[in-house]
Amino acid sequence: MKRKRWIFLCLVSALMSLCFGMTALAAGWKTGTGSNQNRWWYDYEDGTYAKSGWQWLDGNQDGTAECYYFDSEGWMAADTVTPDGYQVNRDGAWVENGVVVAREAQTQKEEKNAISGNQLIVYFSRTGTTERAAERIHELTGAQIVKIEAIESYPSSYEATLSRAERELDTKARPAITALVDHMDQYDTVYVGYPIWYGTAPMPVFTFLETYDLSGKTIVPFCTSGGSGVETSVRDIRRSCPDSNVTDGRRVNDVSGIQPWLSSLGLLR
Numbered sequence: 349m350k351r352k353r354w355i356f357l358c359l360v361s362a363l364m365s366l367c368f369g370m371t372a373l374a375a376g377w378k379t380g381t382g383s384n385q386n387r388w389w390y391d392y393e394d395g396t397y398a399k400s401g402w403q404w405l406d407g408n409q410d411g412t413a414e415c416y417y418f419d420s421e422g423w424m425a426a427d428t429v430t431p432d433g434y435q436v437n438r439d440g441a442w443v444e445n446g447v448v449v450a451r452e453a454q455t456q457k458e459e460k461n462a463i464s465g466n467q468l469i470v471y472f473s474r475t476g477t478t479e480r481a482a483e484r485i486h487e488l489t490g491a492q493i494v495k496i497e498a499i500e501s502y503p504s505s506y507e508a509t510l511s512r513a514e515r516e517l518d519t520k521a522r523p524a525i526t527a528l529v530d531h532m533d534q535y536d537t538v539y540v541g542y543p544i545w546y547g548t549a550p551m552p553v554f555t556f557l558e559t560y561d562l563s564g565k566t567i568v569p570f571c572t573s574g575g576s577g578v579e580t581s582v583r584d585i586r587r588s589c590p591d592s593n594v595t596d597g598r599r600v601n602d603v604s605g606i607q608p609w610l611s612s613l614g615l616l617r
C-alpha cells in the first residue's frame with residue numbers, strides 16, 4: 349500500500365514538474381536548435397521576439413528585470429561587449445563593474461514598449477547614405493523602420509534628379525508616396541531621416557509629414573548631406589508639423605555619433 353502511494357506521489361510530482369517546466373519554457377526564454385542550441389532568444393508569445401537592441405526582461409518572474417542585448421536576428425549576446433560598448437555576463441545580463449544592473453520589473457508589455465514599441469523610424473534615401481544611418485538607429489532602439497518611397501521613383505541619373513528635385517522644391521510639390529504605416533497612433537516618437545536636397549528635406553518627406561497625424565508626437569529629424577547642416581530642414585519640418593515636438597536634428601553622415609546623440613535626448617536606456 350505504502351509503495352503504491354509512493355509511486356502515485358512520484359507520478360504527481362513528475363507531472364507537476366513537467367507542467368512547471370513547460371510553463372517556464374513558454375514564459376519567454378528559448379534556445380535555438382542544431383548549431384544554435386547554446387544560444388538564447390526571447391519569445392514574447394505574441395508572434396514577436398526581442399531583437400535589434402536592448403530589452404529589460406524579468407525572465408524568471410522574480411519581480412526584478414535585467415537588461416539583455418539582442419542582435420538583429422534575435423540572438424541574445426552573452427559574455428561579450430555589445431556593439432554599443434556595454435558588458436554583458438555569461439547569462440546575457442548587462443553588468444557594470446561586475447554587478448548585474450537590475451530594476452523593478454514592469455509588465456512585459458510595458459517593458460517591450462519602453463524601448464522600442466512606441467518608436468518608429470521613417471527615412472528617405474536615394475543612394476543609401478541615409479539608409480545606413482536609419483539602420484543604425486534601428487539597431488540601437490529596435491524601433492520599427494520603414495522607407496519613404498515616391499510612387500514615381502527618382503531617376504538614376506544625378507543630373508535628372510537634381511532638376512526634378514529643384515522643380516519640386518520651387519513648386520512646393522508633395523509627390524505621392526507609397527503607403528507606409530497602418531497605425532500611427534501607436535507611436536509617440538518618430539525618427540525622420542533624409543538627405544539634404546537644396547538645403548532642406550526632399551519633398552516626399554513633407555508628403556509623409558503632412559499625410560499622417562503627428563500631432564502630440566516627438567519627431568526626431570536626422571539627415572545626411574554633402575556638407576549642409578540640418579537646421580533649415582528642421583525649421584521646415586516644424587512648419588509642417590506645428591503641433592509636434594520636433595527635437596533639434598542631427599547630421600549623421602558619421603553613424604558613430606548617433607548613439608551619444610540619442611542618449612543625450614534620453615531616447616536610449
Ligand SMILES: Cc1cc2nc3c(=O)[nH]c(=O)nc-3n(C[C@H](O)[C@H](O)[C@H](O)COP(=O)(O)O)c2cc1C
Pocket residue numbers: 472473474475476477478479506509510513514542543544545546547548572573574575576577
Ligand atoms: C537633388 C540633390 C540635392 C542635393 N542638395 C544638397 C545640398 O543642398 N547640400 C548638401 O550638402 N548636399 C546636397 N546633396 C547631397 C546629398 O545630400 C548627400 O549626398 C546625401 O548624403 C545623400 O543621401 P542618400 O544616399 O541617403 O540619398 C544633394 C543631392 C541631391 C541628389
